[in-house]
Amino acid sequence: MKQFETWVKTNRGDYLRLIENDSQFGFYLCDDDQAWDGGFGIAESWEVIPIQAVPQEELERIYCDEDVQSIIG
Numbered sequence: 001m002k003q004f005e006t007w008v009k010t011n012r013g014d015y016l017r018l019i020e021n022d023s024q025f026g027f028y029l030c031d032d033d034q035a036w037d038g039g040f041g042i043a044e045s046w047e048v049i050p051i052q053a054v055p056q057e058e059l060e061r062i063y064c065d066e067d068v069q070s071i072i073g
Contacts, residue, residue, distance in 0.1 A: 007054050010043035015058040018048070032061050 006018045008029060016029040018039075025038025029046070036042040051059070 007049050007051055008039075008046040009049050009053070010046045012043055014043065015049075015054050015062065016042065016046070017062050030062065 008016050008018055010016065014031070016031055016039075018027055018029055019035075020027045023037050025040075027039070028035040028037055029039040029042050030036075039046060
């Protein structure tokens with residue numbers, strides 16, 4: 001499956017990377033050290049945002065493919 005990249009912002013103001021994959025729900029929401037299959041358990045709500053809306057420090061903290069791959073396997 002070809003992966004795409006997008007970002008979400010939770011109702012608490014956290015920024016997460018959405019990674020499409022072959023998991024049960026079809027995607028994970030990831031920060032720099034955890035991943036939530038289908039986004040369950042991370043927040044009450046979240047919305048997809050453009051990459052331009054993500055602060056640079058969050059991009060630098062989360063944007064590493066190798067880190068994300070080690071989280072979601």
